[in-house]
Amino acid sequence: MAGKAAEPQVIWARPERTGRGPRPAFTRADIAAAAVRIADAGGLEAVSMRHVAAELGCGTMSLYNYVPRKEDLYELMIDAVGAEHEIREPSGDWRADMIRNAEETRAIMHRHTWVPRLMSGVYGFSPNTLRYLEHCLACLDPLDVPYGVKTELVALLNGVVTTYTANEIATAERTRSMPWSEEEENAVRIAYLGSQVATGAYPRLAAAFMEDSGPIDLEAVFRRALERVLDAFDPDRG
Known part of the structure; x- marks a missing residue:
């Protein structure tokens, strides 16, 4: 038996x-x-x-x-x-508070690069996790939506931070393992990409590259991603 x-x-x-x-x-x-x-x-x-x-x-x-x-x-x-999250008194500006929380989460993940692999609802009931969630909901007090929507906002924002940071960590680890510099690697790939776009087979990509204004500001991209998530829940911007 x-x-x-x-x-x-x-x-x-x-x-x-x-x-x-x-x-x-x-x-x-x-x-x-x-x-x-x-x-x-x-x-x-x-x-x-x-x-x-x-x-x-x-x-x-x-x-x-x-x-x-x-x-x-x-x-x-x-x-x-x-426990590394700093629980501060909410400022009254829910967007600013949630962006600060997201940026702090990203910093914690960079200090402990294994964390994104364990980000799961399975581990969402620990004392410090509950403490942080309660803090996020307190930051969202000025937002006049049901608590279910607020918890969805927190989960979605954390998902964006986790995905973005995991990609940053993976890129950094891959770069460290290469026998050449990141600049050399990027130069080779950009040259190949340019040769493919030049064939005329990818007109939309060609148009996108023509609009390229220079190196990508990854910090600005991260901030825009956060802002766009918050926009989806902001009744003043809906």
């Missing part, structure tokens, strides 16, 4: 440590900090129960008394970096 399947659980609903014995040697904060250090240094692939246990100086099996599953470890990590 097959054993009973594991039941879904939320680590925040569990005691800090299961089992009997002496007072716990570590806190969840200790475990999360160790896992974050490992991920920051070697990427998400470097995070394992064995590596975290070694970082803490304990046995791998004893770590399972604190963190039953690797998914729980990931949730602790997301909660730990979520």
Whole structure:
């Protein structure tokens, strides 16, 4: 007879440590900090129960008394970096506050480049995540729309930030792995693209390139993306 399947659980609903014995040697904060250090240094692939246990100086099996599953470890990590959000008193300008929150999220992701890979609603119930969501909703108090719409705005804005930042991180990692400079790589690709457009097979692309006014300002592109998301929810601009 097959054993009973594991039941879904939320680590925040569990005691800090299961089992009997002496007072716990570590806190969840200790475990999360160790896992974050490992991920920051070697990427998400470097995070394992064995590596975290070694970082803490304990046995791998004893770590399972604190963190039953690797998914729980990931949730602790997301909660730990979520504490880096600075929760300020809302200014009363909901657009400015949400742009500041988005830019801060982007900065956190650049400090911890593994974070975009773990951005999921699955890890959306930790204390610091809930604290940040409550803060965002407080920033949106001046916006006269239902809370369901406000939470949709927060989710969409976070999705844009995550996608944009993940692409920035991937580009930077790829550039570091190349045996030539980013400028050399771009020059070769632009030359090839120009040769293809010059064939006349892509008239719309040709028109777009004719309008090109120079290097792309990626910071301005990011800010416009945020503004356009906010425009969709702003009754004054709808």
